[in-house]
Amino acid sequence: MQIGGTETLATPPEGTRTPVATGPATGPAHGVVTRPASRRGRTLGAVISLGLHLAVVGCLAAWSFATDPPDLSLAIESLFNDAERPPEEFTQALPEVTTPADRINLVAGGTPGGTATGGSGSAGVQVSEQAIAKSESLSDVVVVPNLDGPALPSGDRLGDELGSEQISGETGALVEGYGPALDRLTQELARLMRQSKVLVVWLFDESGSMRDDQADLRTRIGTVYEELKLFKGELVDDVLLSSVVSFGKDLHYQTPRKRPTSDQPTIMQAIDAIPVDKTGVESTCQAIEAVLDEYRAYAVSGKRKVVVVVVSDESGDDGERVEEVRRKAITMRAPIYVLGREAVFGYLYAHINWVHPQTGYTHRLPIRRGPETPFAEQLPFDGFRRRLDATMSGFGPYEQVRLARDTGGIFFQLPHEEQSLNDFDARKYAALDMKEYRPDVDSRRAYAEERDRSPFRRGIWEVIGLLNPFDAKNGELELPVEAWYARDVTAAREPVLGALARTRKTFAQLTLAERRLQALRGARGGEPSRRWRANYDLMLGQVMSYRVRLFQYGLALDQYLRSLPTRTFANPQSNQWAVSIGGDELLPPDPEQLRALQVTVEDLEKAKANALEQFRRVQQEHPNTPWAGRATWELTRGYGMRFVERYIAPPPPPQPNAPPPPPLEPIPNL
Numbered sequence: 001m002q003i004g005g006t007e008t009l010a011t012p013p014e015g016t017r018t019p020v021a022t023g024p025a026t027g028p029a030h031g032v033v034t035r036p037a038s039r040r041g042r043t044l045g046a047v048i049s050l051g052l053h054l055a056v057v058g059c060l061a062a063w064s065f066a067t068d069p070p071d072l073s074l075a076i077e078s079l080f081n082d083a084e085r086p087p088e089e090f091t092q093a094l095p096e097v098t099t100p101a102d103r104i105n106l107v108a109g110g111t112p113g114g115t116a117t118g119g120s121g122s123a124g125v126q127v128s129e130q131a132i133a134k135s136e137s138l139s140d141v142v143v144v145p146n147l148d149g150p151a152l153p154s155g156d157r158l159g160d161e162l163g164s165e166q167i168s169g170e171t172g173a174l175v176e177g178y179g180p181a182l183d184r185l186t187q188e189l190a191r192l193m194r195q196s197k198v199l200v201v202w203l204f205d206e207s208g209s210m211r212d213d214q215a216d217l218r219t220r221i222g223t224v225y226e227e228l229k230l231f232k233g234e235l236v237d238d239v240l241l242s243s244v245v246s247f248g249k250d251l252h253y254q255t256p257r258k259r260p261t262s263d264q265p266t267i268m269q270a271i272d273a274i275p276v277d278k279t280g281v282e283s284t285c286q287a288i289e290a291v292l293d294e295y296r297a298y299a300v301s302g303k304r305k306v307v308v309v310v311v312s313d314e315s316g317d318d319g320e321r322v323e324e325v326r327r328k329a330i331t332m333r334a335p336i337y338v339l340g341r342e343a344v345f346g347y348l349y350a351h352i353n354w355v356h357p358q359t360g361y362t363h364r365l366p367i368r369r370g371p372e373t374p375f376a377e378q379l380p381f382d383g384f385r386r387r388l389d390a391t392m393s394g395f396g397p398y399e400q401v402r403l404a405r406d407t408g409g410i411f412f413q414l415p416h417e418e419q420s421l422n423d424f425d426a427r428k429y430a431a432l433d434m435k436e437y438r439p440d441v442d443s444r445r446a447y448a449e450e451r452d453r454s455p456f457r458r459g460i461w462e463v464i465g466l467l468n469p470f471d472a473k474n475g476e477l478e479l480p481v482e483a484w485y486a487r488d489v490t491a492a493r494e495p496v497l498g499a500l501a502r503t504r505k506t507f508a509q510l511t512l513a514e515r516r517l518q519a520l521r522g523a524r525g526g527e528p529s530r531r532w533r534a535n536y537d538l539m540l541g542q543v544m545s546y547r548v549r550l551f552q553y554g555l556a557l558d559q560y561l562r563s564l565p566t567r568t569f570a571n572p573q574s575n576q577w578a579v580s581i582g583g584d585e586l587l588p589p590d591p592e593q594l595r596a597l598q599v600t601v602e603d604l605e606k607a608k609a610n611a612l613e614q615f616r617r618v619q620q621e622h623p624n625t626p627w628a629g630r631a632t633w634e635l636t637r638g639y640g641m642r643f644v645e646r647y648i649a650p651p652p653p654p655q656p657n658a659p660p661p662p663p664l665e666p667i668p669n670l
Contacts, residue, residue, distance in 0.1 A: 178213070178220050181339050181412035185309065186224045188337070188410070189240065192305055193228075199241045199260055199304040201291045202267075205284075205312035206248035206277035209352065209367065209670055217311065218271045225264045238262055241304070243295070244270035247287035248277020257294070280669025282368060284316025285399065289325045292332060299332040306334040313341045313414075314368050315397030322399040323443060326406055335409040338400045342413055343370035345393040345626040346378025346535075352420050358664055364388055365670045370397055373439040374447040377460075377535050378630075381467040383546035384553070384581075385478040390421040391630050394429040395439055402441045433624040436530040456523040457532055463513045463539060476502050477509065479553070484576040484646070489564045492577075496561045503554040510550060514543045534618070534627040541614035541631065548607045549639050551599070552587055553579060556641035559590055574645035583640030608639055 192198050202221070204214060228240060241260035244267060246252045254270035255261055288308060298304040308329070329336055344350050348371060351364040371377065372395040380387055395401065396411045404411040440447055451457045469477040480499050485492040517540045527533050556579045560567070569577075586608070588601040618631040 177414065178217055178339065181414065182217075182220050182224050184410070184412070185337060186227050188335075189224075189228060189307065192307065192335075193239050195305070196302075197239050197241075197304040198307055199243065199295055199298050200307045200309060201243045201245060201295065202271070203287055203291060203308055203310045204244070204246040204271070204274050205282060205310075205314060206246045206252075206275055207280075207282060207312075207314060207367070207670055208276045208668060209313055210311070211276065213311070213313065214271060214274055218268055221271065222264065222268060225267070242267050243291075244274075245287070245291055246274040247283060249279040249281035249283055251283075251287050251290050260295075278669060282312070282314045282316045283318050284310070284312060284314070285318045285321035285325045288336065288403070289321065289328060292325070292328050292334060296332060299334060306332060308334060308336045308409075310336065310338045310340070310400070312338070312400075315340075315343065315370060315399060317368055319399040322402060326403055329403065329407040334407065336403045336407045337409040338396070338404050338411045339414060340396055340400050340411060341369065343372040343393045343395055343397040345391040345630065346371050346373070346376050347380055347387055347391075348376060349387075350390040350421050351388050352670055354420075354668065356665065356667070358662075363667055365668065367670050372396065372398055372401075374398055374442070374444040375451075375461075376464065377531075379464060379467055379539060379542055381469055381477060381546075383542070383549050384481045386469040389633070391626060391633065393439075393626050394434050394437075398439070398441055405441060429624060429626065437534065437622075437625055437627075439531070454527070454532075456520055456527050456536070459516055459520045459523075460532065460535055460539065463516055463543075466509060466513050466516075467543075474509065475505060477506050479503060479506065479550075481553070481579075481581060484578045487564070487569070487575050487577060487645075489561075492561065492564060496557055500554060500557050503550060503557065507547065507550050507554065510543055510547045514540075514547060517543060530622070534622045534625065537614070537618045537621060538627045538630055541611055541618060542634065544607065544614055545611035545634060545637075545639070548604060548611060549581070549637075551604065552639060552641050553581065555587055555589055555593060556643070558593065559587075560643055562592075569645050571645060571647060573647045575647055577643060577645045580642045580644045582638030583642045584638055585640045587641045 189198060189200060204210070241262050242255070243257075243260040244254040246254055252275070254273050255266060261267065288310065291308060292306070295306050299306045348368060349366040350369040351366050354363045354365050355361070356363060369390075370393065372393040382388070396413050401411045403409070440450075451461060465471065466474070467477065468474055479502050480495075483495065483499065485495055517536065520536065524533060524536055527536075560577065560579070586601055586604050589597060589599060594600065612635065615631040615635050619628045622628050
C-alpha cells in the first residue's frame, strides 16, 4: 500500500515467525508425474467444496456481534487540539537535583517515536507515554491515545505541517530553576541519542540581565554532559556534538562555526566567552533561523538530529518572524527547547529598575517579555501612561511557546528571580485554576481571523487600540504625572496648561472606550471563552476607574494653577510643586468647576463605587487568575489627589580653573 506517495511493504510483527516449506520438494520441477483428474471427479469436488463453504457462511451469519468502531477523532484531537488537553499533560513541577546521576532513565518526550524522524516504528493506535512519564504514581496516569506515524494535524495547520512527521511538543514545564530544567533536558537528549546521532546548539541571549544566569548554567550544563557520558558508553564516541552560539542584535559563534565539538572543556570555555550586547536588541527568531540554516546539512543528510536549546529571559524583538522559523524547524525535524521566563500579562514589556550611580535617579528600562498570546489582550495603558507593572500571566511568551510546542520541544518556565522588575507580582497560578484560561498559540493570522469573526472580541480589540500609547494616531496618551512645576505662576503656566490639554484628550478617549464596552454587555453572555469574558470584565472596570482618577487629576491641576498667586506654601523656601496621585479622599470640585462641569463630588463617589464593584466582580468570577490579581492591584490604587512641595537648591556657581565634571554614565539598553 501507499501512504503519502511512499511505497511500504507489509512485514510481520517482530517476534512472529514466517511459515516456510518443510519436507521433500514436490512438483514438476522435481520430476514428479501427476495425473490430471477426470471431469466427473472435478465436478464432484467442486460441489462438495461449495457445500462446505455455504455451511461455514451460514454459521457465521447466525453468529453475529456488534462493536463500536475506534474513535480516531479522539486520537487526533488529543495530539493536535491543545485546547482539549488537560493541563496536567503539559505542565509539571520538576524537583531541584544538584548531584549528577549515576544512571540514565529514559522517558518519553515531546517527539515520540522509534525513528529519527520523529515518527514511530510500529503501526496502529498507541497509548502516549507522555502522561505516564510525568506521573508520580500509576494511579495518577492520564492515558491519551494518539495516532502513530505521520499523523494528520487539524485542518487549519494542515498546509504547514503535512509531511513533517512531527507532532506537538509540550507547552510548558514549570520548574524551580535551571537544575530541574536541565535534568529533564538530559533525559530528552539521551532519548534522542538512542534514535540517531545528535547535534545540540546552545543558543544564549547576550543581554546584561543574563550574566548571573550564564554563570549558574555553566556549572549545571557540565552536569548534563557528565550524566550523558553514562549513556554514551553504549554508543560511538561522537554520538553527541555541541555548538555554543550567542545572540543579541547579531549572532556570534563561541565554538568553531563549522566544527561542532564533543570536548567538554571547550564547551565550558565557550559559555564563559559570551559577551554582553550593548544594543538592547534581542533578535531571537533571527538567531534560531540562522543556526538552523547553518546546520541544515546535518539534518538533510540524515547524519544527525539537530536540537536547538534557547536560553533567554526575554521574548525577543523580532517575533513577526516566528512562522518562518517554525516551518524551517518542522521541515528539519529539529526540536526547539526554551529555557525562558513567564510572560507579562497581556502586554509586551516588563521594566527593570536601574539606579543611576551618579545621579541616584531610578530609570525603568524596558525588556520584551510578552505577551502570552499572538496579540496582547490587555490594555497597554494604566490610566495615565503606558503600563510599567510586571503582572505575570502564568504562561510563557507566545513565540517561544509556539516554537517549542510545534517542533516537539519543551518550553521550560523558569522561576521568579526578578526582584529588580518594577511593580513585580510574583504570585503563582495553579494549572487547574488556569485550565479554562489557556491562551491561543495558533498563528497570528488564524488568531486574528477568529477574533474578528466575533463582534464581542473585535470590540474588545478595538478598545485596546483606542487606548494604545504606542500608536502614533492616538496622540499623546502619556501624562506627565511625575512632573514638578515651578512655584512662579509665569514659569508654571505653560507646562500645566499642556498637561491639562493632554488630560482632556485622554479623558475623551476613555469615555469613548467605556461607551463601546458598555455596548458589548449584552454579547458577554454568549461568549464561549472564559478568557475573553475575563478580558472584558477587567477592562470595563479599568476604564470606569481610570475616568474617575483622570477627572480628579484634571481638577487638581486646574485648582492649583489658579490658586498659585495667593497660595501659601508650608515651607516658605519651597520652589516646586506637584500633584500626588492616590489619596484616600476625593478632591471636591471648587465652585467655579461645579458651574463649568456640572459634576458634584457625589457623582464622582458613585462612579468610583461602580468601578470598585466591577473589580470585585472580577475577583469573584475569575478567582486565582491574573485577571483577579490585576483587579486586586487596581483596588489598591487611590483615587484622590493631594499637593506636595519641595525645595531644590540651585546648582553651585562654576569655580574658576575647576576640572570639568565627569561625564554621566549612559543609561544601558537591556
